[in-house]
Amino acid sequence: MADAGMTKPLTDRRAAVRPVRAWRNMNAKVASIPMVATVLVIFIGCSLWTVLYSFTDSKLLPRERFVGLEQYERLWGTDRWLVSIGNLAVFGVLSMVFSLVIGFTLAAMLDRKIRFENAFRTIFLYPFALSFIVTGLVWQWILNPTYGVQKVVRDLGWTSFSFDPLYTDSIVIYGILIAALWQGTGLVMCLMLAGIRGIDEDIWKASRVEGISVWKTYIVIIIPMIRPVIVTAVVIIAAGIVKVYDLVVAQTSGGPGNASQMPALYVMDKMFKDQNLAQGFAASTMMLVTVAIVLIPWAYLEFGGKRRG
Amino acid sequence: MAEMIAGPRGPKPRRAFSTPNIVLYGTLIVVAAYYALPLYVMIVTSLKTMPEIRLGNVFSPPVEITFEPWVKAWSSACTGINCDGLSRGFWNSVWILIPSVILSIAISSVNGYALANWKYRGSEFFFAVLMIGAFIPYQVMLYPIVLVLKNIGDFLSIFSLAMGMGKVQVYGTLSGLVIVHTIFGMPILTLLFRNYFSALPEELFKAARVDGAGFWGIFFKIMLPMALPIFVVAMILQVTGIWNDFLFGVIYTKPEIYPMTVQLNNIVNSVQGVKEYNVNMAATLLTGLVPLTIYFISGKLFVRGIAAGAVKG
Structure with missing residues (x-):
């Protein structure tokens, strides 16, 4: 009983903190959007895309016909x-x-x-x-x-x-x-x-x-x-x-x-x-x-x- | 031995013409002459007439100086498509340069500031990947970026068409190239600004926080005025970098808006007609003039920029 009483307010406090944390420092996160986009879309996304499509037989346009290591x-x-x-x-x-x-x-x-x-x-x-x-x-x-x-x-x-x-x-x-x-x-x-x-x-x-x-x-x-x-x-x-x-x-x-x-x-x-x-x-x-x-x-x-x- | 230990303090006075000195200065002067030679060759060749070039060699100084090659390179040299000289490429490069430098520095300075003073969960991770990304060969990302730019254009077209304006083109236009320069300038610029803001005393930042200043308030009122030198370094870095770019200019623009480097290469390596070496060298020198001017004026700041760029990672 005592245990349950102890944990309940704790979880409540966590739940109350969580949404605040996501919003905290919002300006910095907004300012970083270009960086995050560059990292995710260009550096990671585009590189993986190229690696993936190197296993296809794309000619003039990229297409998803995979041919293994043929290239x-x-x-x-x-x-x-x-x-x-x-x-x-x-x-x-x-x-x-x-x-x-x-x-x-x-x-x-x-x-x-x-x-x-x-x-x-x-x-x-x-x-x-x-x-x-x-x-x-x-x-x-x-x-x-x-x-x-x-x-x-x-x-x-x-x-x-x-x-x-x-x-x-x-x-x-x-x-x-x-x-x-x-x-x-x-x-x-x-x-x-x-x-x-x-x-x-x-x-x-x-x-x-x-x-x-x-x-x-x-x-x-x-x-x-x-x-x-x-x-x-x-x-x-x-x-x-x-x-x-x-x-x-x-x-x-x-x-x-x-x-x-x-x-x-x-x-x-x-x-x-x-x-x-x-x-x-x-x-x-x-x-x-x-x-x-x-x-x-x-x-x-x-x-x-x-x-x- | 005893003499050395009991000797006077401070650097050892050296005679001006000792053997080591002669070897040292001799070597330095010869090497410096070698490094300066291509600049000299560009200048003298661009001031000679074609008959004179055919008589002499690349190093012989001009007998009668002519500025005709410069005029021709600027206003009437042919690229194979048109014959209006490098002036077109020069202005294209200027129009590419201005928005690219402003946008890339604006985004990266704020980003560096956020990374230095307003760390959030994951900020260090993204920064690390950004630094690693700087080493990925551009060729790996070139083609997918074409698709990304086309998609951005299509996406924006939804709105522009809805508002009755025409279709938006991003790939193949100035805006696309500006985006690309902003993306690939980001790792080095962010590093530059992050390191600079991190080195500022933290009390400054804390005091402003206590006074109730927020993210943008601190940036514009405190950080920006203090960071002017690093903004100059960033500008030097970006202006020379973007001016010297060839790869992105070729891939992401069309012939009408080719930057100067691309046009220069088309003029000099064009297979049609008789080779006019004096015009070619005048054109080459014209293209190199902007970064060279920046280099000779900025001096130490340029060195600081490349040193900061060198320790990335």
């Missing part, structure tokens, strides 16, 4: 896709390595308490303000075989010199890499510099006392200390690599032939040119899988152990 089998049997994946791998590994090395080296040099630091940083970073289209078109012109780098070197007397990446199948990817590095390394440098500047000055005193040379201090002591910054840089570079699209469109349009194709170009052509929707969905799902492979270990490392507010 994926066709995808991995298509030369152009395999070339794209190969290019992405080469471009990805090289641009990751060079971005990190160049970015860190530049940051370390700017960190040496030099004069005109601002001027140097402004020059290294300005390409990042430019679009990939502008970047691609400028480098298309600089690498032009008739008037560009090749001609300059030949005019200097080395007449047999040959460097024509944009029209040579085997090295076209390096032509794109040059442009991509020019555009993106400034950002990596900025990140690294912020990381290096965040390190306690005492580390430098200690390493000087120990008689460790400057460059060795950077490699052995500083790099491990800015690990979080490097991890962030790796994730940003990786996300950028998978998406690479505008640059290739502007610089080579995927040519010569299919030599500089990338997954994003394949997706776009299948979806908006070739009227082969499901094939495009399957290819874009593979892009999503690639990002997930990079992102999940990172998220696990970053948020797995500790909680951030």
Whole structure:
């Protein structure tokens, strides 16, 4: 009896609180409607939709005739896709390595308490303000075989010199890499510099006392200390690599032939040119899988152990 | 060893022309020259005549300077469809830019404020998914968004037709592109504003609450005036980002309202006619001029914007 008497008012109070709670903070919830809609409809909804329809045989319009993994089998049997994946791998590994090395080296040099630091940083970073289209078109012109780098070197007397990446199948990817590095390394440098500047000055005193040379201090002591910054840089570079699209469109349009194709170009052509929707969905799902492979270990490392507010 | 330990405090005075210094500055200057080179090439090429380009190479400075390529790029270069130059693309980009920047910043700033000061159940979850969403390749969502925009148009048409106005088009029009820019600007902008508002002293917020100010009152009277610097950072980020966009412009608009980047690409990579490299470079430089100007004027704020963008996640 006593128990029943105790619980009754409790449940009553709960019932009285519940409707109030839903209405509490209403303005904040209203303000978040765009975010909630974006998350639910676009990021979750649209992504799942694409994954789902990649199992259909949609051509011009999406339709719900499911064919299992047929699109994926066709995808991995298509030369152009395999070339794209190969290019992405080469471009990805090289641009990751060079971005990190160049970015860190530049940051370390700017960190040496030099004069005109601002001027140097402004020059290294300005390409990042430019679009990939502008970047691609400028480098298309600089690498032009008739008037560009090749001609300059030949005019200097080395007449047999040959460097024509944009029209040579085997090295076209390096032509794109040059442009991509020019555009993106400034950002990596900025990140690294912020990381290096965040390190306690005492580390430098200690390493000087120990008689460790400057460059060795950077490699052995500083790099491990800015690990979080490097991890962030790796994730940003990786996300950028998978998406690479505008640059290739502007610089080579995927040519010569299919030599500089990338997954994003394949997706776009299948979806908006070739009227082969499901094939495009399957290819874009593979892009999503690639990002997930990079992102999940990172998220696990970053948020797995500790909680951030 | 003893000298080092007993040495004077403070940074070691270095001679200006020591070997390490020469190597350091030498390397920096060479690298800086390399980074500056494409800008130089754009400028000199755009000031040369075509005969001069055919005689020299991309790096040779112009003998006689001509502004003809600039005029042509702006007012009469051909895209294959029409020949009224980049000016059309420029104004299209301006008309895309203004509403997109305003709408995306308005929505994201309020959203960031709600997430920082008015947490509710699930707010952290949605924020986390929003951050993860920033890493999803756009290609995955492009096509379904076309359908979403068409559906929004059809939905709005019910009302507009009922009121006697015409059918509403969202996909393929300016409004659709503005929505898309707002959506994809949201993760980074929300993060920017949320972090900024979180860092403000909480007493400020509590005092205003005690005084009876509500959600919007605190936002407009207290938060907004204090957040002006971060609004500038957000604007820099969005103006350069939206101006440089190519993908969304191609997919979600029609040729008449193509933004400048898309039109630039069509002009330069058009297969018809003789290639006019000077006009092409003038057009390229014109397109890059807006973000470059913002970059050189804003300086540190630009760096702050990309640094904030870089630590997303």
